[in-house]
Amino acid sequence: MVRGTWLLVGLPLLVAAFSVARPAPLPAPQLPPSFDGAAASSLARELAGTFPDRSPGSAGSRRAARWVEQRLRLYGFSPRSQGFEHRVAGRGSVPLTNLSAEAPGSSGDAIVVTAHRDNAGIAPGANDNASGTAVLLELARAYARVPAGGGVGQSVEPSHTLVFLSTDGGSLGGTGAARFADDPTYRNRMVAVLNVVAVGGAGRLRLAFAGDEPRFAPSTLVGTAAARVLEQTGEAPERPSGLSQLIDLAFPFNPWEHGPFLARGTPALTLTSSGERPPPAAGDSLADLNDERLAEAGRAAQTLLGSLDVGLAATPPAEPFVFVGSRFVRGWALQLVLVAALLPFLAAAVDLFARCRRRRIPLLPAVRSYGRRLGFWLLLGALVWLFALAGAWPEGGAVPLALDSNGAGDWATGPLVGLAVIAALLWLAARVRLLPRGSVGTGDELAGFTVVLLVLGLLSLVIVAVNPFALLLLLPSLHAWLWLPQVRGRPAWARVSVLALGLIGPALLLVSFAVRFGLGLDAPWYMLTLFVGGHTPAIATLAVLAWLAAAAQAAALVSRRYAPYPERGERGRPELAAAFLHARELTARRRVPPPEEAERAVQ
Numbered sequence: 001m002v003r004g005t006w007l008l009v010g011l012p013l014l015v016a017a018f019s020v021a022r023p024a025p026l027p028a029p030q031l032p033p034s035f036d037g038a039a040a041s042s043l044a045r046e047l048a049g050t051f052p053d054r055s056p057g058s059a060g061s062r063r064a065a066r067w068v069e070q071r072l073r074l075y076g077f078s079p080r081s082q083g084f085e086h087r088v089a090g091r092g093s094v095p096l097t098n099l100s101a102e103a104p105g106s107s108g109d110a111i112v113v114t115a116h117r118d119n120a121g122i123a124p125g126a127n128d129n130a131s132g133t134a135v136l137l138e139l140a141r142a143y144a145r146v147p148a149g150g151g152v153g154q155s156v157e158p159s160h161t162l163v164f165l166s167t168d169g170g171s172l173g174g175t176g177a178a179r180f181a182d183d184p185t186y187r188n189r190m191v192a193v194l195n196v197v198a199v200g201g202a203g204r205l206r207l208a209f210a211g212d213e214p215r216f217a218p219s220t221l222v223g224t225a226a227a228r229v230l231e232q233t234g235e236a237p238e239r240p241s242g243l244s245q246l247i248d249l250a251f252p253f254n255p256w257e258h259g260p261f262l263a264r265g266t267p268a269l270t271l272t273s274s275g276e277r278p279p280p281a282a283g284d285s286l287a288d289l290n291d292e293r294l295a296e297a298g299r300a301a302q303t304l305l306g307s308l309d310v311g312l313a314a315t316p317p318a319e320p321f322v323f324v325g326s327r328f329v330r331g332w333a334l335q336l337v338l339v340a341a342l343l344p345f346l347a348a349a350v351d352l353f354a355r356c357r358r359r360r361i362p363l364l365p366a367v368r369s370y371g372r373r374l375g376f377w378l379l380l381g382a383l384v385w386l387f388a389l390a391g392a393w394p395e396g397g398a399v400p401l402a403l404d405s406n407g408a409g410d411w412a413t414g415p416l417v418g419l420a421v422i423a424a425l426l427w428l429a430a431r432v433r434l435l436p437r438g439s440v441g442t443g444d445e446l447a448g449f450t451v452v453l454l455v456l457g458l459l460s461l462v463i464v465a466v467n468p469f470a471l472l473l474l475l476p477s478l479h480a481w482l483w484l485p486q487v488r489g490r491p492a493w494a495r496v497s498v499l500a501l502g503l504i505g506p507a508l509l510l511v512s513f514a515v516r517f518g519l520g521l522d523a524p525w526y527m528l529t530l531f532v533g534g535h536t537p538a539i540a541t542l543a544v545l546a547w548l549a550a551a552a553q554a555a556a557l558v559s560r561r562y563a564p565y566p567e568r569g570e571r572g573r574p575e576l577a578a579a580f581l582h583a584r585e586l587t588a589r590r591r592v593p594p595p596e597e598a599e600r601a602v603q
Helices: 002-018 035-048 059-074 128-139 175-181 219-233 242-250 259-263 292-312 331-340 342-358 362-389 415-436 442-466 470-483 492-501 506-516 520-532 538-558 575-591 595-603
Strands: 080-090 092-103 106-117 160-167 188-197 206-208 268-272 319-322 327-330
Touching: 002 292, 002 342, 035 059, 035 128, 035 292, 059 092, 059 128, 059 160, 059 175, 080 175, 092 175, 106 128, 106 175, 106 292, 106 492, 106 538, 128 160, 128 175, 128 188, 128 292, 160 175, 160 292, 160 342, 160 538, 188 259, 188 292, 219 268, 219 292, 219 575, 242 319, 242 331, 259 268, 259 362, 292 415, 331 342, 331 470, 331 492, 342 470, 362 442, 362 520, 442 470, 442 538, 470 492, 470 506, 492 538, 506 520, 520 538, 538 595
Parallel strands: 106 160, 106 188, 188 268
Antiparallel strands: 080 092, 092 160, 206 268, 319 327
């Protein structure tokens, strides 16, 4: 049945193949770029050298804000200052300031160019992000009302209103960008956002277009940016691999500051010379600033801004897709393939359920066993949430922790140990009624496997309704654990191997965070902060807990430690008392020597 149903997946694959298309970039501006790379390099070195500590809330940060404001006023702008506060773990509320300057156009629709000016205060931050701030100022100078040398100003009137935004809190996870994205002045007027960050490094220019929702920047915007970078540098910009893009759709996460705009429906992307994540704060010195790369990034940003200003007639919708080479596969076609891959599993799981019903194999005890395990995981999740309310974990909120922050790598050892102790006590109480009390028949094991598969089927349907791309992380469990009933009589290594195959999806996500974002062994801790900090939706957290309960029951079946939940008359003493007595009996058994040893001791 499974092999025959897999044939149905061929049609969606064929449809996906025919959905492959090339992005249609907007035309390039007619005039060549006038970006002054030497001036931008001078601005970047002045900002980083004069204000090496621009950490949010510091005196250097306030002076750097005044420095940027003076430059914008020198160009004839009237900068708008937006002050706000952000709570930082261990520091309390930190005052932050966004600065924005507007070049009015013939249309009220706004194109925003943004760059954060702060740093972590560890190094001068010449690349991240004095380089981006310098590009921002040079782009604004092209639309100056007053020339830098004085005299009568020459104004270049754009088609769209251009907003040059210098944000604060970039080293805190992009809090300034998130604040501006909610600004009612521009919230409904923004048609495109270009984030410029760390463009003075030695690496190739790179485009980041993933967001905090399962959708990307429009293919038109990405294709236009790639074309402008290719024209100015002679090489195509880097972007995430196809698998990385699929993971970004399955588990939306974005460390760049275009994410808050994209989450609110505004087309946005990031131009950088860094890799998958912002560069480390340590070692970001003036000596490492690459003037040539900075000039190339500035010219690419200016020509991209010109293309958007002239050729962008309406706001293109954000869309899911996956780039493969110079082409991309549309998101709806990928969703169709993922949903079709469910059919073999669902057909087999439903058939197994029907066979159990025909043979009168009771499923209710197995359902109760799963419910017991699910209750444990839900209670553990509630404890984690209570610890978060008590301030045990770093505070992130909807904006994820910066990857280079202390909270991203410093495990809260004390709270974690306390949580582990409480979890162990709860599990000792919960497992009393889950341990085998006698021989477990084949029908009982088959019922346990059936309930696991049915739970996974229901979970997959919920995921299809919320985010079909997340099936990428669940499908290995579905199709691997479908064979657990078939191998229950095989050696332990075979059963464990099939169980381990079902863990490929979560392992893939952990490895992606560990390698792509440079978190290493801190990846599990950082992902925990995403869940408890509110970055991940509640429905995703509940789905993870339900999957963990199913995995626990599958592991119990594989290890031959599974037992159906006892009936009311078989439950015996209350759970806590039973757990205590069970532990005391085990201790007593260890203390009593075997009969052979006792006889030798008497002799």
